[in-house]
Amino acid sequence: MRRASTKSRLWSNLMLGAGTAALVAGAAQAAPLVKECGKTGEFVIGFSQANNAEPYRQHVNDQLTAAAKKVPQFKLQIADGAGNVNTQTSQMDNFITQKVDLILISPFEAAPLTPVVARAMKAGIPVIELDRKTVGEPGKDYTAFIGGDNFKIAEEAGKYVADKLLPQGGEVAVLQGLPSSTPAVERLNGFKSGVKDNPKVQVVAEQAADWLPDKAQTAFAAMLQAHPNIKAVYASNDMMAAGARLAAKGAGKLDQVKILGTDGLPGPAGGIRAVAEGEWAATFTYPTGGPEAIEMAKSILLDCAEKVPTVVTVPTTAITPDNAKQLMQN
Structure with missing residues (x-):
């Protein structure tokens, strides 16, 4: 041995x-x-x-x-x-x-x-x-x-919003994963830390959607009704980003809302394609x-x-x- x-x-x-x-x-x-x-x-x-x-x-x-x-x-x-x-x-x-x-x-x-x-x-x-x-x-x-590092990945997403997508500021939302899982908590906190780089960016809504696209669609539709001026949404995984896009489309706000995911999956249903084809603003590989x-x-x-x-x-x-x-x- x-x-x-x-x-x-x-x-x-x-x-x-x-x-x-x-x-x-x-x-x-x-x-x-x-x-x-x-x-x-x-x-x-x-x-x-x-x-x-x-x-x-x-x-x-x-x-x-x-x-x-x-x-x-x-x-x-x-x-x-x-x-x-x-x-x-x-x-x-x-x-x-x-x-x-x-x-x-x-x-x-x-x-x-x-x-x-x-x-x-x-x-x-x-x-x-x-x-x-x-x-x-x-x-x-x-x-x-x-x-x-879930916190750092989401923090990078937040900084991208603060520095690149909304340098003039604006309202943003967060779709969190399953709250009892460590990545969900770390990604929520990381994103909120990242957008602090720009005091003009305000997180006006955050809600758990348990990593699921249908729950994300429902949650983000409600967010857009309550906060019609949301300019960006950070989804803690790519599946929820897909759901958020459906909600934005249903509300007629695809041109207004920048969508960010997390996972960066390959394939026809993955985040890489969604960014490449202009459906999302960005995603971050996990x-x-x-x-x-x-x-x-x-x-x-x-x-x-x-x-x-x-x-x-x-x-x-x-x-x-x-x-x-x-x-x-x-």
């Missing part, structure tokens, strides 16, 4: 998988992360996905699957939490019972899934959290967190963390790492009319 020799080797492995990802260092406790490991072994990785129905979640699944296929020793099992904390808890418990070698999880909600993550850690199974966090401290209550998660799993399971970076932060890309068409071709 071979142990990872140095911290620098682990960082090298992660950098190869993460490309330009920013790695925020911190080490898990200096003890073996798994009892069984080695390059000649075969390992099962369980992934508890929050909800396969969301396009972003499917994008995560696709990138994880593609990365795992490049590692012959890995078998990836994806479980659909279906947007239900009880379902996701049961699936996590099943992974623990099966004694999988490592667990990945994107928790649908933070607090309700914290206990089952603790059970996995107590059973000696490393847990890497993707995109969303449970309650606790990475490196202690779970092995590591990999994802974008990286899946899939390739980085598989690189970390390789360090733990194949290289027998005794410690890993407890936070891996993957940067965003602003998708605007300046680069959207080029990105569609990539």
Whole structure:
């Protein structure tokens, strides 16, 4: 059984998988992360996905699957939490019972899934959290967190509104995701922080739409009735941005309202196309963390790492009319 020799080797492995990802260092406790490991072994990785129905979640699944296929020793099992904390808890418990070698999880909600993550850690199974966090401290209550910085991504969106879209000021609205999820809270606060760069920009309405386009359409239609002079809306994901556009169209305000999304998904229904074709003003990519998660799993399971970076932060890309068409071709 071979142990990872140095911290620098682990960082090298992660950098190869993460490309330009920013790695925020911190080490898990200096003890073996798994009892069984080695390059000649075969390992099962369980992934508890929050909800396969969301396009972003499917994008995560696709990138994880593609990365795992490049590692012959890995078998990836994806479980659909279906947007239900009880379902996701049961699936996590099943992974623990099966004694999988490592667990990945994107928790649908933070607090309700914290206990089952603790059970996995107590059973000696490393847990890497993707995109969303449970309650606790990475490196202690779970092995590591990999994802974008939701606050900074939304803050960049806010600054784009304040500096580029509405330099003369104006009323703006925010469509928040599921309030009990960490990204929803961080994106709301980040956007509000970003628009503060311009005191003439006022956030006059904010409402949760739970990441769903139909709820976003209903919510933004009501916002436009209450605040007919809204000039921009920031949606915390691309699906809600699509719903907001339908509401603006229904109100006859497509020319008045600038729409911004978050996710920057590829494909015909994604945010990149919407910006490229002039439907939205911008969207901001939220990286899946899939390739980085598989690189970390390789360090733990194949290289027998005794410690890993407890936070891996993957940067965003602003998708605007300046680069959207080029990105569609990539």
